[in-house]
Amino acid sequence: MKTIVITGTRKGIGQALAQHYLGEGWRVAGCSRGEASIKHVNYRHFELDVSDENAVVAMARTLHSDYGQVEALLNNAGIASMNHALLTPASTVNRILQTNVLGTFLFCREMAKLMRRTKTGRIVNFTTVAHPLNLEGEAIYAASKAAVESLTRILARELAELRITVNAIGPTPIETDLIRGVPQAKMDALIARQAIQRLGEVRDVINAVDFYLREESNFITGQVLYLGGVC
Amino acid sequence: MPDRHAIEALILDAVRLLAEDFELNALKSPTTHSPLYGEGGALDSMALVNLIADVEDALTEKFGVSVTLADEKAMSARHSPYRSVAALVDAVIERMPS
Numbered sequence: 001m002k003t004i005v006i007t008g009t010r011k012g013i014g015q016a017l018a019q020h021y022l023g024e025g026w027r028v029a030g031c032s033r034g035e036a037s038i039k040h041v042n043y044r045h046f047e048l049d050v051s052d053e054n055a056v057v058a059m060a061r062t063l064h065s066d067y068g069q070v071e072a073l074l075n076n077a078g079i080a081s082m083n084h085a086l087l088t089p090a091s092t093v094n095r096i097l098q099t100n101v102l103g104t105f106l107f108c109r110e111m112a113k114l115m116r117r118t119k120t121g122r123i124v125n126f127t128t129v130a131h132p133l134n135l136e137g138e139a140i141y142a143a144s145k146a147a148v149e150s151l152t153r154i155l156a157r158e159l160a161e162l163r164i165t166v167n168a169i170g171p172t173p174i175e176t177d178l179i180r181g182v183p184q185a186k187m188d189a190l191i192a193r194q195a196i197q198r199l200g201e202v203r204d205v206i207n208a209v210d211f212y213l214r215e216e217s218n219f220i221t222g223q224v225l226y227l228g229g230v231c
Numbered sequence: 232m233p234d235r236h237a238i239e240a241l242i243l244d245a246v247r248l249l250a251e252d253f254e255l256n257a258l259k260s261p262t263t264h265s266p267l268y269g270e271g272g273a274l275d276s277m278a279l280v281n282l283i284a285d286v287e288d289a290l291t292e293k294f295g296v297s298v299t300l301a302d303e304k305a306m307s308a309r310h311s312p313y314r315s316v317a318a319l320v321d322a323v324i325e326r327m328p329s
């Protein structure tokens with residue numbers, strides 16, 4: 001049975017991704033700071049903060065001893081803060097960078113070690129259209145995802161020899177807790193900048209992730225795919 | 232806790248297996264003096280990454296200890312702990328949980 005690691009599986013997109021891949025016959029190793037919300041024989045939950053290096057290393061060691069290897073990683077855990085830059089405290093900046101950048105990096109590093117021998121490893125990172133659209137009010141969130149995109153491109157090169165592909169997906173707004181606080185007028189203005197003007201749905205994300213995970217996608221790496229026709 | 236001899240044997244095994252995988256003739260029969268990475272060493276950076284990960288895995292599997300070799304100390308050391316088998320043995324011993 002193939003193992004996929006998905007971060008941030010307690011709710012939102014991560015939870016839906018976990019359920020999808022369980023349905024497709026994968027073993028899913030998920031994590032979040034909170035307790036598991038999924039009950040399934042092939043689901044295993046690790047309660048951890050993705051930016052806690054020791055906890056991530058311990059998770060990787062457990063996966064190594066119990067399953068031997070990991071075939072795929074979805075770095076979905078992420079947080080946002082919509083605020084004018086002049087009203088953003090340093091503690092918020094730290095929290096966002098820790099989760100989105102450090103967390104993504106630590107999982108790439110530890111899980112790539114568990115993918116070394118499979119010669120078909122797949123890593124998918126999560127960015128956002130807030131970066132290419134230079135959205136006001138999202139300076140730190142967008143900057144953190146710009147870092148994720150840069151990591152994606154460079155790791156694609158560094159891990160190519162191990163036959164691990166590293167790509168990213170950039171969703172448009174999708175109704176989850178992440179965007180609950182954004183005022184309607186702002187959301188409408190944002191959607192108006194997409195080529196295809198509607199809210200995104202989890203199945204749009206699943207479709208793109210499925211594409212990256214396919215065996216035939218072994219020649220595709222270092223790419224960032226934005227949904228909704230944003231470029 | 233494993234002694235120096237046991238750690239040395241574990242690292243030599245890891246180097247031997249890696250040399251086969253990567254077809255590194257110079258390291259197919261390694262000794263403690265074999266250079267690994269840097270001056271005179273046969274490992275390129277990808278082979279080194281694999282060796283470090285193999286050694287960390289083997290330490291967990293054989294002795295149940297969790298050692299992280301790629302830490303800040305290793306990156307900033309004047310003499311790289313990856314330069315030879317003997318240096319790597321020292322680095323593991325130094326990082327063994329007490």
Ligand SMILES: NC(=O)c1ccc[n+]([C@@H]2O[C@H](COP(=O)([O-])OP(=O)(O)OC[C@H]3O[C@@H](n4cnc5c(N)ncnc54)[C@H](OP(=O)(O)O)[C@@H]3O)[C@@H](O)[C@H]2O)c1
Nearest residue numbers: 008010011012013032033034049050078128173174176178
């Ligand atoms: N929804 C959108 O409109 C949208 C648009 C573009 C990109 N994205 C990206 O898609 C990803 C998922 O977003 P979402 O909408 O599903 O968000 P969400 O509903 O807020 O869920 C976030 C998930 O991540 C976990 N998480 C947050 N911080 C964590 C940490 N430090 N350590 C471990 N787990 C953590 C949360 O669980 P705990 O709270 O239990 O830790 C939760 O399961 C994010 O990377 C986001 O940037 C979302």
